[in-house]
Amino acid sequence: MLKLTKKADYGLIAMKHLAEHGEQCAISAKDLAEAYGIPQEALAKILQRLVRGGLLVSQQGTKGGYVLARNPRLISVLEVIRVIDGPLLLTACSEGDADCDHATLCTVREPLRKVSLSIQQVLSKLTIWDLREPKLSEAEKQAPSFSPALVKLGDTVVMPPQGDLPRS
Amino acid sequence: MLKLTKKADYGLIAMKHLAEHGEQCAISAKDLAEAYGIPQEALAKILQRLVRGGLLVSQQGTKGGYVLARNPRLISVLEVIRVIDGPLLLTACSEGDADCDHATLCTVREPLRKVSLSIQQVLSKLTIWDLREPKLSEAEKQAPSFSPALVKLGDTVVMPPQGDLPRS
DNA sequence: TCAAGTCCGACTGAATCAGTCGCATATCTA
């Protein structure tokens, strides 16, 4: 459980590839699909969602393809996942109580919601750029875009949020 | 996506209830189900898994029911989820490469695995006891069983900023 | 020994996921 869907997986692979190679020219869905052994049509649908989500820009026509809409250092993994798979919630029942009939009875939702927030924050700190080269993460430590941080559960989170968030 | 199944949800609710009330006598699946409006048989199955997983002890017979196998302070949320829903993996393809045909091509797996580990650390730090009373978590801060967790992402430590999330 | 009460394993609809197909639209090149 708690696993990402293949769609999100494919989406991240594509985004990472575009971050690495798509600097100049657009890359077509076909090329991406062939490069990673992903079904073309499936990937195309995912890329379309990313376009609608504002993370990619598409270019139609013969020399068309996809390009990142922003600097990869400003696109978080969380955004990609959220665009493809929808909002990620840890608890089965969403924020609204209306749909959950035992809202008043269910007493674990609140603590779990906090855990969910922690996970989201971890994912929001990781950018597409960070996926690029794992070995570079050491060097990235100094970079302002990826600063050290502390995770605390319960209702308190210590340490000032010095790090700038990737996009808000 | 990335949401817990209802089963895990029910399981956590039950564990929490047992941590609060099941000190002396065993509590039957029926009582638990009625208390939270959960289908009896569905809950029973979940409780059975928790027994097999070594987190609960079952007592058959007229006055039977379930009791926690260990101190609730020593049972992590991660354990409960893992017993009910199986090992939680962020990536679609598991650790073994055999089943994933584009193992060599998929380049995002390694960074995602680290994220997965971070999430697991967060969940393993949270115990059933911590779910008990959210208001007490402030006091629990001093308790040795619940020390501030540090989430490490790869070689760098990542921190969720407090307060609100980056909306996208 | 009987009966009440409980745990336990197999089974059946329902929902979601992964991938496919076909057609419309836009752009570039000859």
Added chain:
DNA sequence: TAGATATGCGACTGATTCAGTCGGACTTGA
């Protein structure tokens, strides 16, 4: 201008997983 190439979009199908139900096996207490 016509053809080739590429994205954009909706509907569809098979497979997997989830949620919940049913009947049987076991233990306990009178």
